[in-house]
Amino acid sequence: MPESTSAERNIPHWLIQTWQILVKDLVLGWRTRAKVVAMVVFAGTMLLLFSFAIGPNNTLLAKHAAGYVWLSALLSSTLLLSQSFQVEGESGALEGLLLLPVDPRAIFYGKALANWVVLSLLTGLVLVGGFFLFSVEIQAHPLRFVSILLLGSAGISAPGTLYSALTARAQAQQLMLPVLLFPLVIPCMLAAVKATGFLIQGDPMDQGGSWTMLLICFNLIYWALGGVLFGKVVDE
Amino acid sequence: MNPWILLSVAHAQEAENADGGEDVVETPSAQTEPFGEAPSEAPTVSSETVADPGGIPEGGFIGNDSYGAIPLGSGWGYVWAVYIVTWLTMLGYAGYLALRNRKTS
Amino acid sequence: MKWHYALGALGVLFLGTGHAWGLFFAPPEFMMGDVGRILYAHVPTAWNAMLVYLFAFVAAIGTLWTSKSSWESWLVGFVEVGVVLNILLCFQGAMWAKPTWGVYWDWDPRLTTTAILIALFAGVLIQRNLFHAPDKRRIITGVTAVIAFVNVPIVYFATTWWNSLHQGLSSPDTVSNPMHWPLRVSAFGVLFLAVAFSAERAKQERARLEREDTAPTLPLAQKQLELGAE
Amino acid sequence: MTPSATSPVVHAQKLSRRYGARWALAEVDLEVPAGERLLIVGANGSGKTTLLRTLSTAQSASLGSLHIFGMDVRTHAVQVRARLGLLSHLPQIYRDLSGVENLRIFNRLLGIQGPVEPYLERVGLEVRPDPVRTYSAGMTKRLSFARLLAQKPELALIDEPYGQLDPAGFAFVDTLLQDLTDEGVTVIVASHQVDRARHLCDRAILLHQGQVRWQGPAIDVGRAWDVLHA
Known part of the structure; x- marks a missing residue:
């Protein structure tokens, strides 16, 4: 019988495994959507807090709306990212995954993509909420917002997933994840804020393009690096 | 010009x-x-x-x-601050290393 | 193997000579006057901080590649010395900025980048201290150091586009003739000291890793149990 | 790929694993022929779990060599992992997915087609959409058995099969182990329930401080234990 079993299994290509892990994480996210809602609420609260810190000055708030929106998204993203490996560690599921003939890259890309999807939704809601709260007049095409939103979220989720795995077994994960991640994503945040800002306020000198370029480069570097280094990080 | x-x-x-x-x-x-x-x-x-x-x-x-x-020629205070702190840093780090050595040996 | 003590002594000699030269013999900088003398302390620190981070990056690659504790100890030495130089650099910069720009801190790309570097590389050391399993700790240190270093140029690009005030990078070719030599000599002084410090720190780390890692001799094989006849 | 009849499924030579200064496993030699049921017995901290985890490729050995299915695990970990299953002390499942979903995701990653519901029924669980979080400890244990069965391993490594189970569960584990061997699976079990397990296994090894102190017919392991701890 063992002979027959090994014949009927055909270990999927790692890209297919990536897809399987992505789907698994999204299903998990959907099952625990209460947590995602909590993150959205948290991000919304951040937006309100910013307006309290600045004072009821509509022009000022509208001017800096891009910054507040992305900061709220970044702060709530740490909640999402630390969750990402908590569900793996809780009952030894990650160990189970690693004991299967699964390419570590599949685990990284699957989880990072899932985080990207959720983070994009989160950021999208925050963006809409922020524009509404700070009475921002949108001039650019909505699709351009979407592309910046996707790039910015991707820039957080790739290094975020890697660092989430890295800190998963540290004693102080909740503390270490932002300590390591925030300085790292400064370029990404800066670019996302600037690009969004130019979309809001108009971009007469066409500077938004170079920030988008920076976002793309940031993403290319960290999505590639994550795949290379993740195997090392989870290896025993 | x-x-x-x-x-x-x-x-x-x-x-x-x-x-x-x-x-x-x-x-x-x-x-x-x-x-x-x-x-x-x-x-x-x-x-x-x-x-x-x-x-x-x-x-x-x-x-x-x-x-x-600043007007030209002033600012020695800043200069001294920089040089003194630079040397203190070097000295301090050397001291820290020496202390570590003593602790471990 | 005390070569690094000799190097350290040489570093003190060079740094002392360079600094004394810069402080007392070089002409005052023609725009800034005597404040310009900060150059001989500040610029060598800047060069060497970056250079030491580069060494740390090489050591991190070596650590991940070979899993050898000698690479790992050099990595720790370089990162730690790099962070110390980096903090010193920010202080020197602030002291120079006040009389020239009128403020201690300005949101200029070079300054911002440098400050972020402290956070990035200090994070490597903090994270390292949270792990006790040697293999895990080695990989964590290597990975975080690689990521921190790779981020440097990106942070630099981003902050440059964001705002700009600091002058371009200085090199001996961008300073006037009488300023060459004190700058060069001081720069080598800092380099020698930095390498000597890193070597000493690496030596300590290696000793620690070896102490931790001394493979205890395998326990003596115990006799097999005899059950005897029932 | 198929192991020849003569080559053992597990062939370990001087397998040693160390945590810091402590050897959890010391020079364990082990040969397990295909279809055998091997029982590993030992007190807490004697190295049972370390041995199972090392055999499962979840962690690597510090010294010694390990061949499974005739392949060196250091070079052929992926091929080996495709053919073995580990039931560890952690259930290795996602608590927010249902039982079926858990089995399905692991099987898909392995490339095993076909429905998974029969495996749930086989371990006595209902097919329900509730997340595993709502399961009792015993039900979770049964689910991890189902996961092991669904993977159709050729080598099953089982750490403490009786833990967290009620008496009915004990009987269920007994049948299950019997079924596995009937299907030709090689089974290695580590357990404290010596009196139960020894009747189900062919051979036993007794671990003490990381060393194999006795090996022989499983039925005699109780006496060996008494001699060791006398």
Whole structure:
């Protein structure tokens, strides 16, 4: 019988495994959507807090709306990212995954993509909420917002997933994840804020393009690096 | 006109551009192209363009971007602060290493 | 193997000579006057901080590649010395900025980048201290150091586009003739000291890793149990 | 790929694993022929779990060599992992997915087609959409058995099969182990329930401080234990 079993299994290509892990994480996210809602609420609260810190000055708030929106998204993203490996560690599921003939890259890309999807939704809601709260007049095409939103979220989720795995077994994960991640994503945040800002306020000198370029480069570097280094990080 | 004076004026006024031959002097607010003209070399006033060819002003250095916030000749206090702290840092780190050595041996 | 003590002594000699030269013999900088003398302390620190981070990056690659504790100890030495130089650099910069720009801190790309570097590389050391399993700790240190270093140029690009005030990078070719030599000599002084410090720190780390890692001799094989006849 | 009849499924030579200064496993030699049921017995901290985890490729050995299915695990970990299953002390499942979903995701990653519901029924669980979080400890244990069965391993490594189970569960584990061997699976079990397990296994090894102190017919392991701890 063992002979027959090994014949009927055909270990999927790692890209297919990536897809399987992505789907698994999204299903998990959907099952625990209460947590995602909590993150959205948290991000919304951040937006309100910013307006309290600045004072009821509509022009000022509208001017800096891009910054507040992305900061709220970044702060709530740490909640999402630390969750990402908590569900793996809780009952030894990650160990189970690693004991299967699964390419570590599949685990990284699957989880990072899932985080990207959720983070994009989160950021999208925050963006809409922020524009509404700070009475921002949108001039650019909505699709351009979407592309910046996707790039910015991707820039957080790739290094975020890697660092989430890295800190998963540290004693102080909740503390270490932002300590390591925030300085790292400064370029990404800066670019996302600037690009969004130019979309809001108009971009007469066409500077938004170079920030988008920076976002793309940031993403290319960290999505590639994550795949290379993740195997090392989870290896025993 | 002395290029250095031009330079400091350019800084103080945050002028958009300064004419420096075919090169354009970048100012703080000016945006550089992402990967075309590398901004890394001279993010501020690109001094080659302002200084005379051959470059280095006598007794100065290229890229000197002070714009006269202090009267010339003063500021020894800052100088001493820098040098003393530099040496204290070196001494302090050496001491820390020595302390570590003692602790472990 | 005390070569690094000799190097350290040489560093003190060079740094002392360079600094004394710069402080007392070099002409005052023609725009900034005597404040310009900060150059001989500040610029060598800046060069060497970056250079030491580069060494750390090489050591991190070596650590991940070979899993050898010698690479790992050099990595720790370089990162730690790099962070110390980096903090010193920010202080020197602030002291120079006040008389020249009128403020201690300015949101200029070079300054911002440098400050972020402290956070990035200090994070490597903090994270390292949270792990006790040697293999895990080695990989964590290597990975975080690689990521921190790779981020440097990106942070630099981003902050440069964001705002710009600091002058371009200085090199001996951008300073006037009488300033060459004190600058060069001081720079080598800092380099020698930095390498000597890193070597000493690496030596300590290696000793620690070896102490931790001394493979205890395998326990003596115990006799097999005899059950005897029932 | 198929192991020849003569080559053992597990062939370990001087397998040693160390945590810091402590050897959890010291020079364990082990040969397990295909279809055998091997029982590993030992007190807490004697190295049972370390041995199972090392055999499962979840962690690597510090010294010694390990061949499974005739392949060196250091070079052929992926091929080996495709053919073995580990039931560890952690359930290795996602608590927010249902039982079926858990089995399905692991099987898909392995490339095993076909429905998974029969495996749930086989371990006595209902097919329900509730997340595993609502399961009792015993039900979770049964689910991890189902996961092991669904993977159709050729080598099953089982750490403490009786833990967290009620008496009915004990009987269920007994049948299950019997079924596995009937299907030709090689089974290695580590357990404290010596009196139960020894009747189900062919051979036993007794671990003490990381060393194999006795090996022989499983039925005699109780006496060996008494001699060791006398």
